[in-house]
Amino acid sequence: MNVxxxxxxxxxxxxxxxNENPEFGISRFSxxxxxxxxxxxxxxxxxxxxxxxxxxPVGNIRARYEGKDPTLAPIMIGSHMDSVRNGGKYDGIVxxxxxxxxxxxMRDYEYQPKRAIELVVFAEEEGSNFGTTMVGSxxxxxxxxxxxxxxxxxxxxxxxxxxxxKFGLHPADMDAYILKSTDVDAMLELHIEQGIVLEREKKRxxxxxxxxxxxxxxxxxxxxxxxxxxTPMNMRSDPMSAAAILITKIEEVAAHQVxxxxxxxxxxxxxxxxxxxxxxxEVVFTVDIRDIDAGAIQDTIQKIEKxxxxxxxxxxxxxxxxxxxxxxxxxxxxxxxAVIEKAVAKCSDSWMKMNSGAVHDAAMMAxxxxxxxxxxxxxxxxxxxxxxxxxxxxxxxRCQALLLSVCSLCE
Numbered sequence: 001m002n003v004x005x006x007x008x009x010x011x012x013x014x015x016x017x018x019n020e021n022p023e024f025g026i027s028r029f030s031x032x033x034x035x036x037x038x039x040x041x042x043x044x045x046x047x048x049x050x051x052x053x054x055x056x057p058v059g060n061i062r063a064r065y066e067g068k069d070p071t072l073a074p075i076m077i078g079s080h081m082d083s084v085r086n087g088g089k090y091d092g093i094v095x096x097x098x099x100x101x102x103x104x105x106m107r108d109y110e111y112q113p114k115r116a117i118e119l120v121v122f123a124e125e126e127g128s129n130f131g132t133t134m135v136g137s138x139x140x141x142x143x144x145x146x147x148x149x150x151x152x153x154x155x156x157x158x159x160x161x162x163x164x165x166k167f168g169l170h171p172a173d174m175d176a177y178i179l180k181s182t183d184v185d186a187m188l189e190l191h192i193e194q195g196i197v198l199e200r201e202k203k204r205x206x207x208x209x210x211x212x213x214x215x216x217x218x219x220x221x222x223x224x225x226x227x228x229x230x231t232p233m234n235m236r237s238d239p240m241s242a243a244a245i246l247i248t249k250i251e252e253v254a255a256h257q258v259x260x261x262x263x264x265x266x267x268x269x270x271x272x273x274x275x276x277x278x279x280x281x282e283v284v285f286t287v288d289i290r291d292i293d294a295g296a297i298q299d300t301i302q303k304i305e306k307x308x309x310x311x312x313x314x315x316x317x318x319x320x321x322x323x324x325x326x327x328x329x330x331x332x333x334x335x336x337x338a339v340i341e342k343a344v345a346k347c348s349d350s351w352m353k354m355n356s357g358a359v360h361d362a363a364m365m366a367x368x369x370x371x372x373x374x375x376x377x378x379x380x381x382x383x384x385x386x387x388x389x390x391x392x393x394x395x396x397x398r399c400q401a402l403l404l405s406v407c408s409l410c411e
Contacts, residue, residue: 001105001106001108001109001407002105002400003102003399003400005393005395005396007104008097008098008395008396008399009395011045011097011100011101012093012094012395014041015081015089015093020032020034025088025385026086026087026088026386027083027084027085027086027087028081028083029126029128030059030123030126030129030136031124031129031163031164035081035082036167042081042100043061043063046119049063049100049103049104049107051063051065051119052064056140057139057169057171057173057174057176058124058135058136058139058140058174059124059136059164059167059169060120060121060123060137060139060177061120061123062119062121063118063119064116064117064119065103065107065113065116065118066116067112067113067114068112068115069115072116073182073185074115074116074185075117075184075186075187075406076117076119076120076184076188076369077099077102077117077119077187077188077189077402077406078095078189079092079093079095079096079099079125079361080096080122080124080126080136081121082123082124082125082128083126083128084126085128086385086386087383087386087388088383088386088387088388089388090383091191091194091384091388092126092191094192094376095191096119096121098399099119099190099402100119102117102403113406113407113410114411115410122134122136122137122140123135123136124136125137125360127325129160129163130153130154131218131268131324131325132152132216132325133216133327134360134361134363134364135149135160137361137364138364139174139177139178140177140364140365141178141364141365141368142179143364143367144174145175146161146172146174146175149164149171149174181368183369184365184368185409186333186335186369186372187369187371188336188402188405189360189361189365189372189373190374190376190399190402191356191373191374192377192378193206193354193375193383194357194378194383194384195357195383196378198352198375198376199380199381202350203350203351203352204350204394204397205344205348205352205374205376205394205397205401206353206354206376207340207341207344207351207352207353207354207372207374208354208355208374208375209331209332209337210329210356211329211330211355211360212292212329212356213291213292213327213359214288214289214297214325214326215301215323215327216323216324216325217286217287217289217304217323218285218322218324219243219286219287219308219319219321220282220319220322221283221284221317221318222239222281222282223236223237223238223242223279223281223283223316223317224236224237225272225273225278225280227278227279228276228277229277231279237315237317238279238280238315239271239280239281239282239317240283241315242283242315245311245315246307246308249304249311250287250307251264253300253307254289254300258291258296258299258303259291261292261357262291264287264289266285266287267286268285268286269285271284286324287304289301290357292329293329294328328363330363332362332371333366333371335370336370336371336405339372339408339409340372340374342408343408344401347400347401347404356373356375358383376394376398377390
Protein backbone atom coordinates (compact mmCIF):
# COMPACT_ATOMS: atom_id res chain seq x y z
CA MET A 1 0.00 0.00 0.00
CA ASN A 2 1.27 3.45 -0.93
CA VAL A 3 0.10 6.94 -0.03
CA UNK A 4 -1.10 9.41 -2.67
CA UNK A 5 0.94 12.64 -2.77
CA UNK A 6 -1.57 14.52 -4.93
CA UNK A 7 -4.41 13.79 -2.52
CA UNK A 8 -2.27 14.74 0.48
CA UNK A 9 -1.31 18.13 -0.92
CA UNK A 10 -4.83 18.87 -2.16
CA UNK A 11 -6.15 18.32 1.36
CA UNK A 12 -3.50 20.57 2.88
CA UNK A 13 -4.49 23.27 0.39
CA UNK A 14 -8.17 22.71 1.20
CA UNK A 15 -7.54 23.36 4.90
CA UNK A 16 -5.63 26.55 4.07
CA UNK A 17 -8.80 28.08 2.61
CA UNK A 18 -10.41 28.18 6.07
CA ASN A 19 -8.52 31.25 7.15
CA GLU A 20 -9.31 34.62 8.70
CA ASN A 21 -6.40 36.60 7.18
CA PRO A 22 -5.07 34.96 3.97
CA GLU A 23 -2.77 37.90 3.23
CA PHE A 24 -0.79 37.42 6.44
CA GLY A 25 -0.64 33.63 6.80
CA ILE A 26 -3.08 31.28 8.52
CA SER A 27 -5.35 32.46 11.34
CA ARG A 28 -7.77 29.72 12.38
CA PHE A 29 -8.61 29.70 16.08
CA SER A 30 -10.51 26.85 17.70
CA UNK A 31 -14.22 27.61 18.20
CA UNK A 32 -14.25 30.37 15.59
CA UNK A 33 -15.91 30.74 12.18
CA UNK A 34 -12.93 29.35 10.27
CA UNK A 35 -12.65 26.40 12.63
CA UNK A 36 -16.34 25.61 12.10
CA UNK A 37 -15.84 25.64 8.33
CA UNK A 38 -12.76 23.43 8.54
CA UNK A 39 -14.61 20.98 10.78
CA UNK A 40 -17.53 20.80 8.36
CA UNK A 41 -15.18 19.99 5.48
CA UNK A 42 -13.22 17.41 7.50
CA UNK A 43 -16.32 15.63 8.78
CA UNK A 44 -17.65 15.34 5.23
CA UNK A 45 -14.40 13.64 4.16
CA UNK A 46 -14.69 11.31 7.16
CA UNK A 47 -18.26 10.40 6.17
CA UNK A 48 -17.10 9.64 2.62
CA UNK A 49 -14.58 7.22 4.16
CA UNK A 50 -17.41 5.64 6.18
CA UNK A 51 -15.78 6.49 9.51
CA UNK A 52 -17.67 6.56 12.82
CA UNK A 53 -17.49 10.15 14.07
CA UNK A 54 -17.71 11.61 17.57
CA UNK A 55 -17.03 15.07 18.98
CA UNK A 56 -16.39 15.41 22.71
CA PRO A 57 -17.46 18.28 25.04
CA VAL A 58 -14.33 20.39 24.36
CA GLY A 59 -14.38 19.84 20.59
CA ASN A 60 -11.89 17.01 20.04
CA ILE A 61 -12.87 15.06 16.91
CA ARG A 62 -12.46 11.28 16.73
CA ALA A 63 -13.21 9.38 13.52
CA ARG A 64 -12.95 5.58 13.75
CA TYR A 65 -11.96 3.07 11.06
CA GLU A 66 -13.14 -0.28 12.38
CA GLY A 67 -10.83 -3.27 12.79
CA LYS A 68 -11.47 -6.99 12.79
CA ASP A 69 -11.54 -7.33 16.58
CA PRO A 70 -13.75 -4.72 18.32
CA THR A 71 -12.48 -5.83 21.74
CA LEU A 72 -8.98 -4.48 21.03
CA ALA A 73 -8.11 -0.91 21.96
CA PRO A 74 -7.62 1.33 18.91
CA ILE A 75 -4.55 3.11 17.64
CA MET A 76 -4.93 6.90 17.52
CA ILE A 77 -3.28 8.98 14.80
CA GLY A 78 -3.65 12.71 14.26
CA SER A 79 -2.76 16.20 15.46
CA HIS A 80 -4.49 19.61 15.60
CA MET A 81 -5.93 21.99 13.02
CA ASP A 82 -6.03 25.30 14.92
CA SER A 83 -3.31 27.89 14.34
CA VAL A 84 -1.59 30.82 15.96
CA ARG A 85 -2.42 34.22 14.53
CA ASN A 86 -0.74 34.68 11.15
CA GLY A 87 0.78 31.21 11.31
CA GLY A 88 1.67 28.69 8.61
CA LYS A 89 -0.43 26.16 6.75
CA TYR A 90 1.57 23.05 7.72
CA ASP A 91 1.67 23.17 11.53
CA GLY A 92 -0.77 20.56 12.85
CA ILE A 93 -2.50 20.15 9.49
CA VAL A 94 0.23 17.88 8.12
CA UNK A 95 -0.48 15.50 11.01
CA UNK A 96 -4.24 15.61 10.47
CA UNK A 97 -3.95 15.12 6.71
CA UNK A 98 -1.32 12.41 7.18
CA UNK A 99 -3.63 10.47 9.47
CA UNK A 100 -6.51 11.01 7.06
CA UNK A 101 -4.34 9.68 4.24
CA UNK A 102 -3.54 6.48 6.16
CA UNK A 103 -7.25 5.78 6.52
CA UNK A 104 -7.90 6.73 2.89
CA UNK A 105 -5.25 4.29 1.65
CA MET A 106 -6.67 1.52 3.80
CA ARG A 107 -10.10 2.21 2.35
CA ASP A 108 -8.65 2.28 -1.19
CA TYR A 109 -7.04 -1.13 -0.70
CA GLU A 110 -10.00 -2.51 1.29
CA TYR A 111 -7.58 -3.27 4.10
CA GLN A 112 -9.07 -4.13 7.48
CA PRO A 113 -6.59 -3.94 10.33
CA LYS A 114 -6.69 -6.21 13.35
CA ARG A 115 -7.68 -3.33 15.65
CA ALA A 116 -9.54 -0.10 14.98
CA ILE A 117 -7.68 3.06 13.99
CA GLU A 118 -8.94 6.48 15.06
CA LEU A 119 -8.19 9.81 13.48
CA VAL A 120 -8.00 12.30 16.35
CA VAL A 121 -8.06 16.08 15.88
CA PHE A 122 -7.31 17.92 19.10
CA ALA A 123 -8.99 21.25 19.85
CA GLU A 124 -7.21 24.42 20.98
CA GLU A 125 -3.66 23.05 20.83
CA GLU A 126 -2.06 26.43 20.18
CA GLY A 127 -3.70 28.26 23.07
CA SER A 128 -4.60 31.20 20.84
CA ASN A 129 -7.94 31.73 22.58
CA PHE A 130 -7.20 31.36 26.28
CA GLY A 131 -3.43 31.68 26.65
CA THR A 132 -2.95 28.06 27.70
CA THR A 133 -2.01 25.36 25.20
CA MET A 134 -3.35 21.86 24.45
CA VAL A 135 -6.79 22.38 25.99
CA GLY A 136 -8.28 19.47 24.02
CA SER A 137 -5.65 16.86 24.83
CA UNK A 138 -5.43 17.99 28.45
CA UNK A 139 -9.19 17.58 28.86
CA UNK A 140 -9.13 14.20 27.13
CA UNK A 141 -6.42 12.91 29.49
CA UNK A 142 -7.85 14.38 32.69
CA UNK A 143 -5.26 17.15 33.06
CA UNK A 144 -7.75 20.01 32.79
CA UNK A 145 -10.74 20.20 35.10
CA UNK A 146 -13.98 22.08 34.61
CA UNK A 147 -12.97 24.36 37.48
CA UNK A 148 -9.72 25.21 35.67
CA UNK A 149 -11.65 25.81 32.46
CA UNK A 150 -13.89 28.28 34.26
CA UNK A 151 -10.99 30.66 35.02
CA UNK A 152 -9.69 30.67 31.44
CA UNK A 153 -10.70 33.63 29.29
CA UNK A 154 -9.98 35.30 25.97
CA UNK A 155 -8.05 38.57 25.68
CA UNK A 156 -11.46 40.24 25.45
CA UNK A 157 -12.48 38.76 28.80
CA UNK A 158 -14.87 36.12 27.47
CA UNK A 159 -15.00 33.03 29.66
CA UNK A 160 -13.82 29.74 28.11
CA UNK A 161 -16.97 27.89 29.13
CA UNK A 162 -19.10 30.52 27.38
CA UNK A 163 -16.94 30.31 24.24
CA UNK A 164 -17.36 26.54 24.01
CA UNK A 165 -21.08 26.66 24.71
CA LYS A 166 -21.59 29.28 21.99
CA PHE A 167 -19.83 26.84 19.63
CA GLY A 168 -22.44 24.20 20.48
CA LEU A 169 -20.29 22.17 22.88
CA HIS A 170 -21.08 21.01 26.41
CA PRO A 171 -17.93 21.40 28.55
CA ALA A 172 -19.82 20.48 31.73
CA ASP A 173 -19.74 16.87 30.49
CA MET A 174 -15.98 16.75 29.82
CA ASP A 175 -15.11 14.42 32.71
CA ALA A 176 -17.20 11.62 31.18
CA TYR A 177 -14.86 11.54 28.17
CA ILE A 178 -11.52 11.19 29.98
CA LEU A 179 -9.48 8.36 28.50
CA LYS A 180 -8.24 5.40 30.50
CA SER A 181 -5.06 3.48 29.67
CA THR A 182 -7.19 0.57 28.44
CA ASP A 183 -8.97 2.82 25.92
CA VAL A 184 -6.04 3.35 23.56
CA ASP A 185 -3.26 0.98 22.46
CA ALA A 186 -0.98 3.69 21.05
CA MET A 187 -0.98 7.25 19.70
CA LEU A 188 1.17 8.45 16.80
CA GLU A 189 1.51 12.09 15.77
CA LEU A 190 3.09 13.44 12.61
CA HIS A 191 4.40 17.00 12.73
CA ILE A 192 6.67 19.44 11.03
CA GLU A 193 9.84 19.93 13.05
CA GLN A 194 9.36 23.69 13.55
CA GLY A 195 13.12 23.98 13.85
CA ILE A 196 16.22 23.77 11.68
CA VAL A 197 17.96 20.61 12.93
CA LEU A 198 16.77 18.21 10.21
CA GLU A 199 17.62 20.66 7.45
CA ARG A 200 21.10 21.35 8.82
CA GLU A 201 21.75 17.64 9.27
CA LYS A 202 20.40 17.02 5.74
CA LYS A 203 17.87 14.46 7.01
CA ARG A 204 14.36 13.93 5.64
CA UNK A 205 12.79 12.28 8.70
CA UNK A 206 13.17 12.56 12.45
CA UNK A 207 12.09 9.99 15.04
CA UNK A 208 11.30 11.90 18.22
CA UNK A 209 12.84 10.54 21.41
CA UNK A 210 11.52 13.08 23.92
CA UNK A 211 9.31 16.18 24.07
CA UNK A 212 10.33 19.26 26.04
CA UNK A 213 8.34 20.33 29.05
CA UNK A 214 6.90 23.84 29.20
CA UNK A 215 5.76 26.34 31.79
CA UNK A 216 3.98 29.55 30.83
CA UNK A 217 4.01 32.39 33.34
CA UNK A 218 1.95 35.55 33.40
CA UNK A 219 3.92 38.42 34.94
CA UNK A 220 2.06 41.49 36.22
CA UNK A 221 4.08 44.59 37.12
CA UNK A 222 2.13 47.30 38.91
CA UNK A 223 3.39 50.86 39.31
CA UNK A 224 1.89 54.35 39.35
CA UNK A 225 0.27 55.86 36.28
CA UNK A 226 1.03 59.54 35.83
CA UNK A 227 1.63 62.39 33.38
CA UNK A 228 4.53 61.71 31.01
CA UNK A 229 5.69 65.32 30.95
CA UNK A 230 5.00 66.52 34.48
CA THR A 231 6.54 63.61 36.40
CA PRO A 232 10.35 63.87 36.93
CA MET A 233 12.36 60.75 36.07
CA ASN A 234 13.52 60.30 39.67
CA MET A 235 9.93 60.39 40.98
CA ARG A 236 8.46 57.62 38.83
CA SER A 237 7.18 54.16 39.61
CA ASP A 238 7.22 53.00 35.99
CA PRO A 239 6.24 49.35 35.35
CA MET A 240 7.26 49.54 31.69
CA SER A 241 10.87 50.38 32.53
CA ALA A 242 10.87 47.59 35.12
CA ALA A 243 9.43 45.19 32.54
CA ALA A 244 12.19 46.08 30.07
CA ILE A 245 14.87 45.27 32.64
CA LEU A 246 13.20 42.01 33.71
CA ILE A 247 12.68 40.85 30.11
CA THR A 248 16.37 41.39 29.41
CA LYS A 249 17.22 39.38 32.53
CA ILE A 250 14.91 36.56 31.38
CA GLU A 251 16.87 36.31 28.13
CA GLU A 252 20.15 36.36 30.05
CA VAL A 253 19.02 33.57 32.38
CA ALA A 254 17.93 31.24 29.59
CA ALA A 255 20.96 31.95 27.40
CA HIS A 256 23.73 31.76 30.00
CA GLN A 257 22.60 30.60 33.44
CA VAL A 258 20.81 27.27 32.96
CA UNK A 259 21.31 24.53 30.32
CA UNK A 260 22.18 24.84 26.64
CA UNK A 261 18.77 23.31 25.85
CA UNK A 262 16.84 25.89 27.90
CA UNK A 263 14.76 28.50 26.06
CA UNK A 264 12.60 31.32 27.40
CA UNK A 265 10.43 33.67 25.36
CA UNK A 266 8.42 36.79 26.15
CA UNK A 267 5.89 36.65 23.34
CA UNK A 268 2.95 38.71 24.60
CA UNK A 269 2.94 42.07 26.38
CA UNK A 270 0.37 44.77 27.10
CA UNK A 271 0.27 47.90 29.21
CA UNK A 272 -2.43 50.08 30.69
CA UNK A 273 -3.61 52.64 29.81
CA UNK A 274 -1.42 52.24 26.67
CA UNK A 275 -1.28 55.95 25.84
CA UNK A 276 1.80 57.75 24.42
CA UNK A 277 1.67 60.59 26.95
CA UNK A 278 0.93 58.54 30.07
CA UNK A 279 3.30 56.58 32.29
CA UNK A 280 1.73 53.08 32.45
CA UNK A 281 0.14 51.91 35.66
CA GLU A 282 0.42 48.23 34.82
CA VAL A 283 2.30 45.98 32.44
CA VAL A 284 1.40 42.32 31.88
CA PHE A 285 3.51 39.91 29.82
CA THR A 286 3.93 36.17 29.39
CA VAL A 287 7.06 34.02 29.68
CA ASP A 288 7.26 30.69 27.85
CA ILE A 289 9.98 28.45 29.36
CA ARG A 290 10.93 25.09 27.83
CA ASP A 291 13.47 22.32 28.32
CA ILE A 292 13.85 18.56 28.11
CA ASP A 293 15.08 18.74 31.73
CA ALA A 294 12.30 19.50 34.25
CA GLY A 295 14.85 20.74 36.79
CA ALA A 296 16.12 23.33 34.33
CA ILE A 297 12.63 24.78 33.95
CA GLN A 298 12.27 25.19 37.70
CA ASP A 299 15.79 26.62 37.96
CA THR A 300 14.89 29.18 35.29
CA ILE A 301 11.72 30.20 37.14
CA GLN A 302 13.59 30.60 40.43
CA LYS A 303 16.26 32.78 38.85
CA ILE A 304 13.65 34.97 37.13
CA GLU A 305 11.78 35.41 40.43
CA LYS A 306 15.05 36.36 42.16
CA UNK A 307 15.75 39.09 39.61
CA UNK A 308 12.13 40.25 39.84
CA UNK A 309 12.48 40.80 43.59
CA UNK A 310 15.58 42.94 43.08
CA UNK A 311 13.97 44.97 40.30
CA UNK A 312 10.81 45.45 42.36
CA UNK A 313 12.78 46.95 45.22
CA UNK A 314 14.99 49.13 43.02
CA UNK A 315 12.15 50.44 40.86
CA UNK A 316 9.37 50.81 43.42
CA UNK A 317 6.95 48.48 41.64
CA UNK A 318 5.11 45.30 42.58
CA UNK A 319 5.75 42.15 40.51
CA UNK A 320 3.43 39.15 40.67
CA UNK A 321 3.71 35.79 38.92
CA UNK A 322 0.92 33.42 37.89
CA UNK A 323 1.39 30.03 36.23
CA UNK A 324 -1.11 29.75 33.38
CA UNK A 325 0.09 26.53 31.79
CA UNK A 326 2.49 23.68 32.40
CA UNK A 327 3.53 20.34 30.95
CA UNK A 328 6.29 17.96 31.96
CA UNK A 329 9.11 16.71 29.71
CA UNK A 330 8.14 13.36 28.19
CA UNK A 331 10.31 10.44 27.06
CA UNK A 332 8.42 8.70 24.26
CA UNK A 333 7.56 4.99 24.26
CA UNK A 334 10.45 2.60 23.43
CA UNK A 335 7.90 0.22 21.85
CA UNK A 336 6.55 2.85 19.47
CA UNK A 337 9.98 4.35 18.75
CA ALA A 338 11.24 0.93 17.66
CA VAL A 339 8.25 0.47 15.32
CA ILE A 340 8.68 3.94 13.80
CA GLU A 341 12.44 3.55 13.37
CA LYS A 342 11.91 0.31 11.46
CA ALA A 343 9.25 1.98 9.29
CA VAL A 344 11.29 5.08 8.44
CA ALA A 345 14.32 2.93 7.64
CA LYS A 346 12.19 1.16 5.00
CA CYS A 347 11.21 4.53 3.51
CA SER A 348 14.60 6.26 3.52
CA ASP A 349 18.11 6.05 4.90
CA SER A 350 17.97 9.81 5.51
CA TRP A 351 16.63 9.95 9.07
CA MET A 352 17.81 10.63 12.61
CA LYS A 353 16.79 10.43 16.25
CA MET A 354 15.99 13.81 17.82
CA ASN A 355 14.15 15.65 20.58
CA SER A 356 11.27 18.10 20.22
CA GLY A 357 11.65 21.59 21.64
CA ALA A 358 8.03 22.31 20.75
CA VAL A 359 5.32 20.82 22.95
CA HIS A 360 2.66 18.67 21.29
CA ASP A 361 -0.62 16.93 22.11
CA ALA A 362 1.33 13.67 22.05
CA ALA A 363 2.98 14.78 25.31
CA MET A 364 -0.42 14.86 27.02
CA MET A 365 -1.40 11.49 25.55
CA ALA A 366 1.74 9.87 26.96
CA UNK A 367 0.08 9.64 30.38
CA UNK A 368 -2.57 7.21 29.09
CA UNK A 369 -0.86 5.30 26.27
CA UNK A 370 2.36 4.59 24.37
CA UNK A 371 3.21 7.55 22.15
CA UNK A 372 5.45 8.16 19.14
CA UNK A 373 6.17 11.10 16.83
CA UNK A 374 7.66 11.56 13.37
CA UNK A 375 9.11 14.88 12.18
CA UNK A 376 9.77 16.26 8.71
CA UNK A 377 11.99 19.25 7.95
CA UNK A 378 10.77 22.82 8.20
CA UNK A 379 12.51 24.77 5.45
CA UNK A 380 14.90 27.31 7.05
CA UNK A 381 13.42 26.28 10.38
CA UNK A 382 10.47 28.64 9.87
CA UNK A 383 7.20 28.00 11.73
CA UNK A 384 4.31 29.91 13.29
CA UNK A 385 4.51 32.43 10.45
CA UNK A 386 3.59 32.85 6.79
CA UNK A 387 6.98 31.53 5.62
CA UNK A 388 6.39 28.08 7.14
CA UNK A 389 7.05 25.47 4.43
CA UNK A 390 7.76 21.75 4.05
CA UNK A 391 8.47 19.99 0.75
CA UNK A 392 5.64 17.85 -0.63
CA UNK A 393 8.02 14.93 -1.16
CA UNK A 394 9.05 15.01 2.53
CA UNK A 395 5.42 15.13 3.67
CA UNK A 396 4.61 12.15 1.44
CA UNK A 397 7.60 10.19 2.75
CA ARG A 398 6.49 10.77 6.30
CA CYS A 399 2.91 9.74 5.54
CA GLN A 400 4.26 6.50 4.10
CA ALA A 401 6.28 5.95 7.27
CA LEU A 402 3.14 6.51 9.33
CA LEU A 403 1.20 4.03 7.22
CA LEU A 404 3.90 1.37 7.70
CA SER A 405 4.07 2.09 11.44
CA VAL A 406 0.31 1.76 11.89
CA CYS A 407 0.18 -1.45 9.86
CA SER A 408 2.99 -2.89 11.98
CA LEU A 409 1.19 -2.03 15.21
CA CYS A 410 -1.96 -3.70 13.87
CA GLU A 411 -0.25 -7.04 13.18
